Amino acid sequence: xxxxxxxxxxxxxxxxxxxxxxxxxxxxxxxxxxxxxxxxxxxxxxxxxxxxxxxxxxxxxxxxxxxxxxxxxxxxxxxxxxxxxxxxxxxxxxxxxxxxxxxxxxxxxxxx
Amino acid sequence: xxxxxxxxxxxxxxxxxxxxxxxxxxxxxxxxxxxxxxxxxxxxxxxxxxxxxxxxxxxxxxxxxxxxxxxxxxxxxxxxxxxxxxxxxxxxxxxxxxxxxxxxxxxxxxxxx
Numbered sequence: 001x002x003x004x005x006x007x008x009x010x011x012x013x014x015x016x017x018x019x020x021x022x023x024x025x026x027x028x029x030x031x032x033x034x035x036x037x038x039x040x041x042x043x044x045x046x047x048x049x050x051x052x053x054x055x056x057x058x059x060x061x062x063x064x065x066x067x068x069x070x071x072x073x074x075x076x077x078x079x080x081x082x083x084x085x086x087x088x089x090x091x092x093x094x095x096x097x098x099x100x101x102x103x104x105x106x107x108x109x110x111x112x
Numbered sequence: 113x114x115x116x117x118x119x120x121x122x123x124x125x126x127x128x129x130x131x132x133x134x135x136x137x138x139x140x141x142x143x144x145x146x147x148x149x150x151x152x153x154x155x156x157x158x159x160x161x162x163x164x165x166x167x168x169x170x171x172x173x174x175x176x177x178x179x180x181x182x183x184x185x186x187x188x189x190x191x192x193x194x195x196x197x198x199x200x201x202x203x204x205x206x207x208x209x210x211x212x213x214x215x216x217x218x219x220x221x222x223x224x225x
Contacts, residue, residue: 042201
C-alpha cells in the first residue's frame with residue numbers, strides 16, 4: 001500500500017530535550033516536505049527536499065533541522081524544542097509536476 | 113510572494129444545502145491549484161485539482177473551476193451531507209517551485225442532519 005508514515009504519532013516532551021520525528025514514504029517520490037498546522041494559521045511549510053542531499057527552507061524553518069540521506073526518509077529534528085513548537089506536524093511526499101502531495105497521519109507534539 | 117486566501121470559517125449548514133467556499137490566490141505564472149480535505153483526526157487528502165486556466169476539478173460531488181481572470185478557485189457542492197464535515201484547504205503550487213505547496217488557512221465545515 002502506497003503511504004507516508006510518521007513516528008511517533010504523539011509526543012510530549014520538555015523544553016530543550018532533543019527529539020526526532022521520522023518520516024518515510026514507499027512511493028519512490030523525489031519531493032518530501034514537512035509542515036506544521038496551527039489553529040487559525042493553516043499549514044505552513046517548514047522544510048522541503050527535492051531529492052537526496054537536497055533540502056531548502058520553507059516559511060518557518062527556525063528551530064528545525066532536516067536531512068535527506070535516503071530517498072525514502074526525511075526526518076525532522078528539533079535540537080532544542082521550545083513551547084512555541086507545540087503543534088501538529090505533517091510529512092508529505094510527491095513526484096512533483098501537477099501531482100498531488102501524499103500526507104502522513106500527523107504527529108502531535110507538545111513541548112512543556 | 114505566492115499566497116492563498118480562503119474564506120474564514122466556520123461554516124455551518126444543514127444537510128442538502130448548497131456549499132461555496134471561496135479561495136483566491138496570488139502567484140506569478142501559471143500555478144496548479146488544489147483543494148485538500150482533512151477529516152477529524154486524520155491527515156490531508158487531495159479532494160480535487162486543476163492545472164490550467166478554465167480547468168474544472170471534480171470529485172465526490174465537489175467542483176472547482178480555475179479562473180485566471182479572477183485568480184479564484186472556489187469550491188462548490190450542490191447538496192452537502194453530514195459526512196462532508198471536515199476542514200477544507202485551498203492550495204497552490206508553481207511549476208518552478210515543485211517542492212513548495214502554499215496553503216490557505218483552512219475552512220471548517222460542519223453539516224447538521
